[in-house]
Amino acid sequence: MTKTCKYVALKNYIPQGLPSEDDFEIKTKEIKLNNKNNIHVLNSWISVDPYMRARMTERKNYKPPFKLGEEMEGYAIGSVQESDDDNFKIGDTVFSNFGMRDNFVCNSSQLKKIHSTDLPIQSYLGPLGMTGQTAYIGLFNYGKLKAGQSVLVSSAGGSVGSTVCQIAKNLGCTVYASTGSDEKVNWLKNELNVDHAFNYNKVENLVLHFKEICPEGFDLYFDNVGGDFLESAIFRMKNFGRIVICGRISQMNVTTPPSGLKNMAHVLVKRLTIKGFLIFDHENDNEPFETDMKDWLKNNKIKFKETVYEGLENAPKAFIDLLNGKNIGKMLVKI
Numbered sequence: 001m002t003k004t005c006k007y008v009a010l011k012n013y014i015p016q017g018l019p020s021e022d023d024f025e026i027k028t029k030e031i032k033l034n035n036k037n038n039i040h041v042l043n044s045w046i047s048v049d050p051y052m053r054a055r056m057t058e059r060k061n062y063k064p065p066f067k068l069g070e071e072m073e074g075y076a077i078g079s080v081q082e083s084d085d086d087n088f089k090i091g092d093t094v095f096s097n098f099g100m101r102d103n104f105v106c107n108s109s110q111l112k113k114i115h116s117t118d119l120p121i122q123s124y125l126g127p128l129g130m131t132g133q134t135a136y137i138g139l140f141n142y143g144k145l146k147a148g149q150s151v152l153v154s155s156a157g158g159s160v161g162s163t164v165c166q167i168a169k170n171l172g173c174t175v176y177a178s179t180g181s182d183e184k185v186n187w188l189k190n191e192l193n194v195d196h197a198f199n200y201n202k203v204e205n206l207v208l209h210f211k212e213i214c215p216e217g218f219d220l221y222f223d224n225v226g227g228d229f230l231e232s233a234i235f236r237m238k239n240f241g242r243i244v245i246c247g248r249i250s251q252m253n254v255t256t257p258p259s260g261l262k263n264m265a266h267v268l269v270k271r272l273t274i275k276g277f278l279i280f281d282h283e284n285d286n287e288p289f290e291t292d293m294k295d296w297l298k299n300n301k302i303k304f305k306e307t308v309y310e311g312l313e314n315a316p317k318a319f320i321d322l323l324n325g326k327n328i329g330k331m332l333v334k335i
Helices: 050-056 121-125 130-142 159-170 182-190 206-213 227-235 264-269 289-298 312-323
Strands: 003-010 024-031 039-047 076-083 093-096 103-106 112-114 150-153 174-179 196-199 218-223 237-245 273-276 306-310 330-334
Touching: 003 103, 003 312, 024 103, 024 312, 039 121, 050 312, 076 121, 093 121, 121 330, 130 159, 130 218, 130 237, 130 289, 150 159, 159 174, 159 289, 174 182, 182 196, 196 206, 206 227, 218 227, 227 237, 227 264, 306 312, 312 330
Parallel strands: 150 174, 150 218, 174 196, 218 237, 237 273, 306 330
Antiparallel strands: 003 024, 039 076, 039 103, 039 330, 076 093, 093 112
């Protein structure tokens, strides 16, 4: 039987600057089960994430650009409506990369079954999904985090940053968190028990501020923003400190070419290690991440907050508001 799929499509590429809602459109297409795609899934939650911005240009990147006028991709949680595959039954909850649409057909190789859990199913788009895995892999595989160290986190009010803060706290680290609003500062301090949180918009000189709050310097900086913040952090790293490059949101939508780092001498003299990473290289590295994260969540050692927009038609607005920092925690769209 033919079904109608409603989806979000990109109308034109955006080489620079912030996207607008006019850059997107809601379209429909007919889909149906066949021998190749024999499972029909209805989405209930979709994720919007900063990495999607890199796919809205024609430049070569770590993932190919979205195809204009066609379904955008993104992570989603849904339920099986029909299935000719013995491994998936009607009612099964599944994870996929078929977000930005209300329903779809696919095959079993494109789905991951989510087994019963006491946690909300959308947590598999947050702490038990790419968000949590990014924080975990970044801290341990690349940051070589050790108990009791001093950790600086930028964009700490977002989904990845707030998870980084809590994992570090669970290891007895002292956490310094930067975010863009007083509301997020209060959340980080009062609910997540971050040692020092500050609104970077109210700081005139980041280097001096870092010296004031952490005179000895930082062992590890988890970088989500790049730009001037990264340069300032380099000044205040300890010898043999580590910097993990996870994102560059401060430079993602600029209209003029960003300047390069002007203090590379500090990287040399301090013998710093700077490593960039993509979580897409670790999609199958589920352990020990899942075991540790489930234990932390069960014992309330990881808390997660969601900013939820209702309806597929609001997915473009959710994405744009994410880039503008209007979310606290994970940005989600409920279908």
